[in-house]
Amino acid sequence: MEKKVFDALFKRVDWEPFAQLMGLKLKKVDKGYSLVEMTTREEMKNILGSTHGGAIFSLIDEAFETASNSHGTIAVALNMNVTFIAPPSPGAVLQAEAKEINLTSRTATYLINVTEGGDRLIATCQALVYRKKEMLPFLEE
Amino acid sequence: MEKKVFDALFKRVDWEPFAQLMGLKLKKVDKGYSLVEMTTREEMKNILGSTHGGAIFSLIDEAFETASNSHGTIAVALNMNVTFIAPPSPGAVLQAEAKEINLTSRTATYLINVTEGGDRLIATCQALVYRKKEMLPFLEE
Amino acid sequence: MEKKVFDALFKRVDWEPFAQLMGLKLKKVDKGYSLVEMTTREEMKNILGSTHGGAIFSLIDEAFETASNSHGTIAVALNMNVTFIAPPSPGAVLQAEAKEINLTSRTATYLINVTEGGDRLIATCQALVYRKKEMLPFLEE
Amino acid sequence: MEKKVFDALFKRVDWEPFAQLMGLKLKKVDKGYSLVEMTTREEMKNILGSTHGGAIFSLIDEAFETASNSHGTIAVALNMNVTFIAPPSPGAVLQAEAKEINLTSRTATYLINVTEGGDRLIATCQALVYRKKEMLPFLEE
Numbered sequence: 001m002e003k004k005v006f007d008a009l010f011k012r013v014d015w016e017p018f019a020q021l022m023g024l025k026l027k028k029v030d031k032g033y034s035l036v037e038m039t040t041r042e043e044m045k046n047i048l049g050s051t052h053g054g055a056i057f058s059l060i061d062e063a064f065e066t067a068s069n070s071h072g073t074i075a076v077a078l079n080m081n082v083t084f085i086a087p088p089s090p091g092a093v094l095q096a097e098a099k100e101i102n103l104t105s106r107t108a109t110y111l112i113n114v115t116e117g118g119d120r121l122i123a124t125c126q127a128l129v130y131r132k133k134e135m136l137p138f139l140e141e
Numbered sequence: 142m143e144k145k146v147f148d149a150l151f152k153r154v155d156w157e158p159f160a161q162l163m164g165l166k167l168k169k170v171d172k173g174y175s176l177v178e179m180t181t182r183e184e185m186k187n188i189l190g191s192t193h194g195g196a197i198f199s200l201i202d203e204a205f206e207t208a209s210n211s212h213g214t215i216a217v218a219l220n221m222n223v224t225f226i227a228p229p230s231p232g233a234v235l236q237a238e239a240k241e242i243n244l245t246s247r248t249a250t251y252l253i254n255v256t257e258g259g260d261r262l263i264a265t266c267q268a269l270v271y272r273k274k275e276m277l278p279f280l281e282e
Numbered sequence: 283m284e285k286k287v288f289d290a291l292f293k294r295v296d297w298e299p300f301a302q303l304m305g306l307k308l309k310k311v312d313k314g315y316s317l318v319e320m321t322t323r324e325e326m327k328n329i330l331g332s333t334h335g336g337a338i339f340s341l342i343d344e345a346f347e348t349a350s351n352s353h354g355t356i357a358v359a360l361n362m363n364v365t366f367i368a369p370p371s372p373g374a375v376l377q378a379e380a381k382e383i384n385l386t387s388r389t390a391t392y393l394i395n396v397t398e399g400g401d402r403l404i405a406t407c408q409a410l411v412y413r414k415k416e417m418l419p420f421l422e423e
Numbered sequence: 424m425e426k427k428v429f430d431a432l433f434k435r436v437d438w439e440p441f442a443q444l445m446g447l448k449l450k451k452v453d454k455g456y457s458l459v460e461m462t463t464r465e466e467m468k469n470i471l472g473s474t475h476g477g478a479i480f481s482l483i484d485e486a487f488e489t490a491s492n493s494h495g496t497i498a499v500a501l502n503m504n505v506t507f508i509a510p511p512s513p514g515a516v517l518q519a520e521a522k523e524i525n526l527t528s529r530t531a532t533y534l535i536n537v538t539e540g541g542d543r544l545i546a547t548c549q550a551l552v553y554r555k556k557e558m559l560p561f562l563e564e
Contacts, residue, residue, distance in 0.1 A: 009188070013188065016188050017186040018195060018196060021162070021184045021185070045159060047153045047154065047156075047206060047207075047210070052159035053198075053205075053206070053218055054198055054199025055195075057195055057199070058194075058198070058199070061198070065194070076225075078224065078225060080198075080223050083219065084218045084220070084221075
């Protein structure tokens with residue numbers, strides 16, 4: 001069952017329209033865990049010439065979404081608290097790693113860190129989902 | 142001076158690469174205030190077929206960025222706390238309105254609400270900036 | 283029914299041990315709304331001689347607790363995001379006003395502002411509850 | 424210098440009026456690190472008979488305050504985001520451990536976890552300070 005869910009998540013992120021728009025790549029997924037990668041691009045620049053917060057948040061949210069849906073049932077985001085630490089370098093390859101720090105039948109909590117080059121912290125996020133009873137609709141037979 | 146800053150923000154958002162990618166339109170700006178619009182698109186769908194949190198956050202962040210830079214000096218995001226209330230309808234026109242609730246020489250706090258059709262609440266955000274002393278680099282002579 | 287719930291909340295806060303310890307007074311309650319008052323005391327000083335964040339948060343949480351339980355069913359805090367704006371004056375009478383900005387069958391969201399003298403903003407909080415189906419245990423026949 | 428700051432923090436928390444009111448004990452302090460303990464009491468009960476969120480937050484804030492002031496200069500709280508995971512057991516001995524995850528000349532970010540019995544997670548908090556240039560006023564000659 002677990003492997004089926006993880007395989008379905010990889011396939012689904014490959015299909016996911018917003019993941020394609022932002023260049024979000026799912027690298028690893030496990031129960032309550034996810035690692036997602038994104039390369040910053042010229043198109044992501046904000047008015048000050050840095051990477052837009054919306055692009056960094058998109059990466060965070062993708063890791064959150066895949067980690068929280070890794071149990072096979074639907075999880076929907078309730079709250080996300082993001083602290084921006086440092087702007088990424090131009091053209092940086094960023095990684096967001098989501099770790100589950102709590103899981104109940106109804107809610108779950110995640111800590112998501114975005115790093116550049118494996119150790120330079122760019123942003124950190126604490127995030128909460130509401131867990132539904134329904135299975136993910138894209139699990140295949 | 143104020144009008145010069147507001148005009149520069151309108152021009153700068155028109156230029157802003159990420160605003161173009163996401164279709165973010167600055168509708169109004171005033172001191173500590175901003176209204177930004179975005180139409181949700183097929184390309185913004187997440188793995189469950191709803192609008193990706195990253196797209197909704199991009200709209201929030203654009204209102205935050207323009208409101209907090211409306212004083213003419215550079216403001217950088219420190220922290221954003223987003224609560225997701227309801228998913229937008231397909232193809233919805235969303236508006237994010239940012240209001241300043243506190244301003245000191247070093248920090249400022251904003252409340253940003255995203256609505257659909259003027260009154261249906263989609264997401265709400267509390268956000269904090271650090272205020273630098275430097276003027277915005279794109280103010281024209 | 284509503285009046286019965288409001289009356290029970292007033293009586294229960296009078297009884298509430300932590301409200302007594304901190305001097306928290308429920309002033310008004312309505313559906314999804316609450317106003318709570320607290321006078322800062324010498325005993326609330328922190329290491330820098332200001333009012334401890336824990337005292338200010340206790341006031342916020344009391345308004346949140348009473349507003350979110352005003353529907354008659356049990357609401358439990360999931361997440362609270364507090365931004366500290368200014369330290370209160372010594373001996374200040376502080377008021378926390380909680381307003382419901384969203385209510386669903388399972389969750390609800392509140393905005394809580396702490397002010398001194400009616401208009402000086404001390405802290406602002408965005409807060410989220412999980413709503414149970416059970417009635418409040420202290421509603422009387 | 425470091426030892427002088429740590430010693431001064433231990434003495435200052437012993438003196439701190441709100442720490443006495445809540446029974447907050449500083450157990451360890453290091454650069455950007457703190458461990459604080461509190462035993463829940465009858466007086467901390469809320470309207471539902473659980474430990475009041477204000478008491479749990481007071482413990483969190485004490486760890487945050489001591490960790491963020493451990494560099495010898497004044498740090499003031501800007502924002503705290505708390506997720507409540509589970510209610511403590513009656514009479515529980517709770518520990519809050521604050522770890523610095525980022526430090527710049529102007530701001531710093533902390534992750535604070537509250538546990539019971541060393542491993543049962545009660546609450547988790549992400550918190551941000553503004554760092555002043557002034558030294559702590561209670562450092563002794």
